[in-house]
Every structure is written in structure tokens, then in C-alpha cells.
Amino acid sequence: MAIADVKEYTHLSEEQVEELGRELDALREEIEESRGAADAAYINRLITIQRRLAAAGRVTLFASRYKPAFFAGAAMLGIAKILENMEIGHNVMHGQWDWMNDPEIHSSNWEWDTAQPAEQWKHSHNYVHHQFTNVLGHDNDIGYGVLRMAREQRWHPYYLGQPVYNALLALLFQWGVSLHDLDLEAIRKGRKDPKEMKRQLKQIRRKVSRQISKDYLVYPLLSGPAALSTMKANAVANLMRNLWSYMIIFCGHFPDGALHFTEEELEDETRAEWYLRQMLGSANFTGGKLLHIMSGNLGFQIEHHLFPDLPSNRYAEISVKVQDLCRRYDIPYTTGPLHRQYGQVIRTIMKLSLPNGMTSEDTPIEPTPVKDRRRLTDQERPKRRTEMGAWSTRRTA
């Protein structure tokens, strides 16, 4: 199935697709030209709030032997971690705030409060996931190498345990993500460069040690007699962040309506078609301003995928215009309340734990042949040789 065959926009002529692309280009330009002091004030204010919340949580936990302090401290720390990971770290590492020229709030320098090293996140997420969004065999975020999230993925009895794997992934999300860029499947099949693997493992070991020392050694010891309860509260805060970030991330691409693609379309994609793939492969959720901030503005997943390096605080206004475009061009704009979107994700996980023949599709689409897919390495992803003016089929690595 090529992107041009996706029935959701086959009603559009080539000219209309290009016109849609131009409208999105203009929208991007409008935001680029208008970003400025108010946006900078937003991210600076948010970082201040996050740091005060984290500090208040840590201080409160000095009294964590008392239950109210335990719960208040854990809650404040958990919220601070969520803000740091979702609205600050994730978006800073996309380069959304690089234009401010602040060496601290910069994609090159930010190291976030989670186990995965920033450098590996910028490869597995910024490049692999954002470039190959929802393309089976390319986008390693489809089920994180653990879950079967598309009917096109071949079923195996292993997937019967999918509901359990899903629960474990949610609970241990930061640890699962920390191994994401290693590409365990490539390692298992001997396709991973050993030297690169060693380099990545060293980075992970260093980051994991830092995270464990901070939350389970240094701060508990600073709490003196409350060390054990502080350690427990820190675990609760990390658990809060794990569950929340897992849910938000899974709601971005797996609710009904978010399409999967196959690799053929990558070889022949214009910018306008790339925009379309991002729009059709992503799903939003609705909610108030606080919910959007707590979710890193990923409730505007469609807008985030269209413009991953524009400031997240502008996604709400961009979304009004994107919805208008979708109406005018008759393109689906997948959205709904968070509980409904997550409910659909859970239903998909349950259904796809079984073979296709035992379940029905929730969004009828043209049947796609089942293929035995595996994750591709960077060397196997398509490369364009510009001097040839076409895609090369030569495989060299």
C-alpha cells in the first residue's frame, strides 16, 4: 500500500495535495515569524514552576515518615517529573526552543530526568519515529518491539501474553524506553554493530546509575531517619510518571483512525505527502489547558508531528487551522476525549493478542497482505542519491 493509495485522501488530486502542503508551509512560516518573547516567557515560567515543585516535593519528603507528607511529597515530585519529561524535556530535545539561543534550554544540551540518555532518545524518537511515523518495519514505536499494534503484523502465540506485556511496559516504562534505541531485535539477530552497542550500553549504564543514585540513594540518605519512606515515595513518583507518559504516548498513534503504512511509500514521498502521512498516522485527544500542559501538548499529536520543532505552546492555535484544513480538504482529523482514545488503545491491544481470523477490524480498510516484518536498521532504510534524481536500490551495508 503506497501513501497515494490511502483511501482517506484518494479523493484529492495531486494539485490539491500540493496546495494543502503549501497551506501547511504558510502556517509554519506564520508561527516561525511570530515566535518571540511571549513564547520564551512561557517555557521559562514552566521550568521555574517545575523546579519549585520538584524542590518542594523533595523537601516535603524529609518528613515522609508521616503519611500526609509522604503522599504530598510523592505527588509533587511525580508531577514535577511528568512536567520535566513531557512538556519540557521532550519538546526541548526536539529543538522547539533552540531559537531562544539559551544554552541551557537547548536540544544539544538538555539531559532529562529519565533513564534513557538524551542522545539515544534524539535518535530513536526524533529521527526514527518522527521520520518513519507509523510505517511498519521502520517505526520502532509501533508496539515498542513488544506489542502487536497493527493487523498487518504477523501473529505469533507470543502475543497471547500481550495484555500482561502491556501492563509491564506501562509500569516499567522508563526502563523499557531506556533500551529502546539499542534495538534488541537487531542484537538478538546479530545485526547490531558490536562497537556501537557497547557505546550505547555504556551511556545507558551511566544514566541509569545516575537516576538510581539520585532517587534511591542520595535523596533518601539526605532525609536521614525518613530514608526508607523517601525511597518509597520516589518510587511512587517515578511510577506516576511511567504510567502517565505511557498512556499519553500510546494515545498518540494507536487509537482508531490512526493509520499504519507500509515501506513502499517512503521511496516516493513529497513534502505534502509527508505532511499527509503525519496527519493520518497520528491521533489527538481533547481536554483543558492543564491536561495539555501535563501531556507535553501531545494531545495535539497531529500538530506535533506536522511541526515537531515549533514551540509546543502554539499547538493549540495551530490545531484550529489544521482542523479547518482537514474540513476543507475532507481529510480525517482523529481526536476524542482521553479516556475514549485510551480505551481504544486497550481494545486494540486485547484484540491483536489473538490471530486476525478470531477478531474483526474496528475501522474497515482495504485488506493488506500479511507480511513478516522486522525492525530495519538505519543502514537498511531507504536512501536517496540526489545526483541520480531518484531513489537508489543499491544496498551497500
Place this chain on the structure above:
Amino acid sequence: MRTGPTVDLSERRHDLKWGVPVPFASDEHAGYAVDHRAPVTGPADLGTVVKARVIQCALSRVCGLCGLSMSGVTTFVGSSDEAEANSFGFPPMHTACATYALDTYPPLGVPVLGQQLVLHEWVVVETGGFDLERPQERGMPVLFHPNSVTSRESVSVG
């Protein structure tokens, strides 16, 4: 010229004809910064950029020369036309890598660093960030637009 930390390109594939490291953005064998499986088969086209690697540099924030994570100042090098248009075809580099690149490649006397012509005048632009422009049509280049320029300097080479 600027100075900066030492550039370590020992892990990069070397071009057989010129004996110079192949820039990450020009190396179609490169996937990760370190790739020992890539065969050294002959001279690379040092003027070409590989679209997949350029996009990877832009999204993963890695240097177009050494392929390692960007840190500190983001530096672009290109022609005066590119600087005038604020539109560069070669990905950003570490400042030290940019210095090394201008010391190493232009003296070869062939088109290098994403250029189609041999340049004797280069422009070095330092910026906090950039905006990425994906190719509008097939065959068009990926472009970078520095969005918070802190310095701009012309450099004569050769």
C-alpha cells in the same frame, strides 16, 4: 579562525582517493556515528549529501561531519549565496568540526560539503537554532535556515 575542542574523526570512514574522513552527511554507508561494517570501496563524492543522513542530522541533532551529538554552538558553512539566502544545504556542525572541515576539504580542489562547485570563499555562520525545510519536490535538497544567528564570518580558502 575559531578554535575549539579536538575533532575525533578516527571512527569515520576514510576516502581512499583523498585520504580524508568522509563527512557523516556525505556517507551513504553511515547509519550510526560508529559503523565498522561499512566497506571502504573507493572514493566518496565529497560534494554530495545523502538525504537520509541530512534528515537524521536535523532531527537527531547530530553533527554533519563527525556524526556525534551536537553540543554548544551550532555552526553552518556554505557559499555566500547560501548565507545571503539564509539557506544551507550541508547540516550543522560542531564549531571545531566546521573549522576542521574548512581546513581539510576545500584545499582538495573539488566540490565538497554539499557544494556543486569548487568554492574559494566560504561563509561560517554560528546560530542557536535552525528551521528545517524538507524538499518540496522529489530531487530537491533538504535545507537549513539558521534562526538565531550570533556570528557570520567570511573565510578565504586556498
